[in-house]
Amino acid sequence: MNPPPVITDPLVLFMPSGKRGRFPKGTPVLDAARQLGVYVESVCGGRATCGRCQVVVQEGNFAKHKIVSSNDHLSPKGPKEERYERVRGLPDGRRLSCSSTIEGDLVIDVPQDTVINAQVVRKAALDRVIERNPAVQLCYVEVDEPDMHKPLGDLDRLKVMLEKDWGWQDLLVSQHLLSDVQAILRKGEWGVTAAIHRDLDSSRPTIIALWPGLHNEAYGIACDIGSTTIAMHLVSLLSGRIVASSGASNPQIRFGEDLMSRVSYVMMNPDGREAMTSAVRSAVNELIEKVCAEGGVSTEDILDAVFVGNPIMHHLFLGIDPTELGQAPFALAVSGAVHTWGSELGLKINHGSRVYVLPCIAGHVGADAAAATLCEGPYRQDRMMLLVDVGTNAEIVLGNRQRVVAASSPTGPAFEGAEISSGQRAAPGAIERVRIDPATLEPKFRIIGSEKWSDEEGFADDAERLGITGICGSAIIEVVAEMYLSGIISEDGVVDGAMSAVSPRILQNGRTWSYLLHDGQPRITITQNDVRAIQLAKSALYAGIKLLMEKQGVDHVDTIRFAGAFGSFIDPKYAMVLGLIPDCDLAEVKAVGNAAGQGALMALLNRGHRREIEETVRRIEKIETALEPNFQQLFVNAMALPNKVDPFPKLAEQVKLPPRKLPAPDDGTPGDNAPRRRSREERAARRDRG
């Protein structure tokens, strides 16, 4: 007898994951995907009614994979799939993976943007693909009707079917569903969709919501609660698509502009904590209403939510008194990730909705920094990455695959325009860009709301319309850097009175000098005090960064990421000229926008990312700058422009820096201003934020 011919099962490759395996002919594509751990959504459990499990066959000879893939290698559409196509519509080339079986070698694309119904898409897909593995899953089941011979409760029979069809064991149930389960089962004529939440593998899965019939929509929100702004994404948990994004002011501003004044408010007002918690939760609820209206989504369909924020926002949102964060040793009430319920936080979303809050890294390095870390992933890099989020406190993370260190540094509000004589928040009419001619010392600038430089035709009209009202954070960096590049200020930051011979814009104010940027109403000048305020802020930031570099034992960083609004507006070149950040190839300095919000989104769409950042935060080494003996010296060195001791060779390749003076024997700053600065330094070093 001849041996039977060797029959090889078809080879199937899933894209974009690249996972592959052999499966017997007749295997449904959905089953093959699941066996390989490829995430393909399905709500109806293979009944060809939800349409969530769409795939596309890539046709052709994929020589590298030794696969000749063809639509013919998939079973033809059966009656169920044809009915779905007829009733709901199926885009060209799309197939339902639950109803298509493998009949030959295949390369199968799992699209990231499967859109069901008339879901309005107003927002582009993410710029990065987040592999999906959400903590909430919709599962349609058909439950046995009650039977007097087997008097199992309605809920208990629902659980039986969720185990049988979907494999959910040991299900818990949200208390609020007990009173609804009977009516929902009967309304759905025993066909219902359950939302199952399971985040940690060690926790028991829970039925958190229930609808009659097939319910084919589930959404989540990812929210970054900043001191100034609250930013939110509304995203479909079934497709991963962002449906709407929006932002709102944090109404806590009325209790204090900066974080520490809010802590003071809590300490000084008996109901301060409640008022502040209530304010931020109301704002979050309003924002939820807004993104839902924009996306055409019911708030009842929001089943999961991820929040991040700095430690004080984190505490106030969770209803925790932040007083301890206002004084050494800056103890967080809770640093680990928080798992709770929307209803516990007063969120007006589905009553069973769950909430996940990312861990905080330290007392001044919050869940927002953790989220930004998740997003940018220094711990996934071979190269040394510096991640900076500048606010009243700068949160600094430095590291690579081997080791990550983090710290915060008390930059104060100067970068946001506070403490600057003509400073203001970014708003129409604010100066946002500045150039100074090094020969004439004449400036040109741009204001928010106009595309024109001040020396261009038509600018006067715009200025007439908008006013020229002040100078915002990004322009403060630029004007001080330009003053330095044009020789108006020395590397010690002293406005050089001798330059008044070159230009009438150099004005004397008592013992110091200032630079007249715009002679209008108001008159906009950069004073010696303004320069000092920027020097103090930037040296706090730089000293923090330098401390982390010393911890890592490196004298340069390979790549820099600026997170947050401030980073999005400043020009990396000027930031480096001023010495906010260490020397680096300018092409490697990138603004990444709201990385914290993006990180929250990742945690929302994939619970694996939650474990990833929890583990990462545990491993991150936290450096408390106030306790480091050489922080003071690094701070003093960083007062000089760009720095008293550190070279900036890469910057010098691209920008002509003024010639360097030799380091002065003492701290290198002029005596007339030293006492005042020293007291500020001490304040910064002691973190006296109260």
Added chain:
Amino acid sequence: MNPPPVITDPLVLFMPSGKRGRFPKGTPVLDAARQLGVYVESVCGGRATCGRCQVVVQEGNFAKHKIVSSNDHLSPKGPKEERYERVRGLPDGRRLSCSSTIEGDLVIDVPQDTVINAQVVRKAALDRVIERNPAVQLCYVEVDEPDMHKPLGDLDRLKVMLEKDWGWQDLLVSQHLLSDVQAILRKGEWGVTAAIHRDLDSSRPTIIALWPGLHNEAYGIACDIGSTTIAMHLVSLLSGRIVASSGASNPQIRFGEDLMSRVSYVMMNPDGREAMTSAVRSAVNELIEKVCAEGGVSTEDILDAVFVGNPIMHHLFLGIDPTELGQAPFALAVSGAVHTWGSELGLKINHGSRVYVLPCIAGHVGADAAAATLCEGPYRQDRMMLLVDVGTNAEIVLGNRQRVVAASSPTGPAFEGAEISSGQRAAPGAIERVRIDPATLEPKFRIIGSEKWSDEEGFADDAERLGITGICGSAIIEVVAEMYLSGIISEDGVVDGAMSAVSPRILQNGRTWSYLLHDGQPRITITQNDVRAIQLAKSALYAGIKLLMEKQGVDHVDTIRFAGAFGSFIDPKYAMVLGLIPDCDLAEVKAVGNAAGQGALMALLNRGHRREIEETVRRIEKIETALEPNFQQLFVNAMALPNKVDPFPKLAEQVKLPPRKLPAPDDGTPGDNAPRRRSREERAARRDRG
């Protein structure tokens, strides 16, 4: 070289569990107990401050165990134990097991009634010892102070210590504690007591409460919510001692006396369910206040609660609409055990308190029957045990180690005095005992509130004071049985008009006759209709029991347990004469009082009992009497006294029963009353309770 001598570790036997093992000298007794799985409480974690871990050495030569036990085989009291004794007091012979080490063979008694502080004991200990393994445990820990170098949150450091000292891994935390944890830790100067809840092994343990310093009290409530009465025990979770027990009327009575009228109320009133849920929860809260006041316990120290009730009470208490239970197929919303939070049910106890509700057996066999089953344990018996709880519905469980079956039977309210012409609830002035002289047909009786029979001296004074107002459930059973034994009614239940020749107490009412029990104000008679009502009720009960006996294939039961108030007041002999229950040795018929409440207590004190009854309920075979074809015939047979076909040989040994008539060819009841009865039978059989 000689081999080293064989050194045998000391042998330690713990009583009453009988668990034993060898331990190296120097092992603390508490550690040895834990290793053997002997439950010894400890809150302070071995610091000799809580005093919960007391044990007693039994001295003597225990030949059977080959142990010579002596107090000298325990280490002498150290300074910590001496300090505890000095400050808090230690009863004679008691030792702290955390501070005593094993130095020789020992027999150690773990007392079940360790009383700490001045805890008032108003209630005797349980009549049975419930091995303790509560779902809530108190754990004292000393938490590291915050450290800027390791900025773990306060809560996170608490978790670290709970894992280190007590082995709790993967702890969850009640949301409400997040806002309190910092203040509590500081108030306790970093020493705090956490209450940890873990019920199911598969669930993650949760910190549900937190106190500064050593908190040495934890209580639970076990509550049976009956249609008429709510009964509650308040018990120390640390000692197992019942601190107070009390009862209250179920205020839902104002919505309807019996269960089905309450279901009707819900069906007919839009806010009926809410009103009824709110009524029962308020009553439970009032009862909690009452038992706490009685026991001198703060409601804040109640951390766990177990509830049982019939299916309709179960649903209404949990906030579930009971309408489905009012109509076939009598579908429970949830039959499995319910795990929830006190706060979800509006209970005014510790905010983190947990609630466990026992499973229901079937649509008419509730969590109360499950609790009674746990208490009496037919499934633990070799012999066939019948467990009956008589109410408007009788809940019947029959079985032994091999197999347990359960059913309910619609007895109606006759046993409670409703539908009886002179019937009333048990209250002062109600007739509760009756005897009829078989020669003269003269009665004697007793009324509630008096110790005297009506033919005794002084009765008249009592009757003057109390009134003679009616006849309560237990006396109805007796008077009908006595009427049968004295020949006033036939075995068919017909009041024999011919007996009017013997006594003027036999009165004619149109076509039927009645018996004059008391000629006062009011006049108390037992009418033909009264006898019929009792016959209908008792035949429903008996037919249900008989159906279960047929399922089990037995013609007799070995032992009978009457649970509930009704069972406590009726005389088993009369119940058997009437044929409520099958023939059985009268010594084997026992009233067990509130077995449901006792079962709830067992589930409160030992979470193993929760798993035990959950597993048992899953295995119990549920019989729906309405679906059984021969229920009708069993019902008709049971109309006769004691029964048309079943012999009562054991009863006949102790009671002289009237001579038996041969079975009549038809249903054996007189024609004049048959139509009315038949319609009632049908109603009963159809369970038309609306």
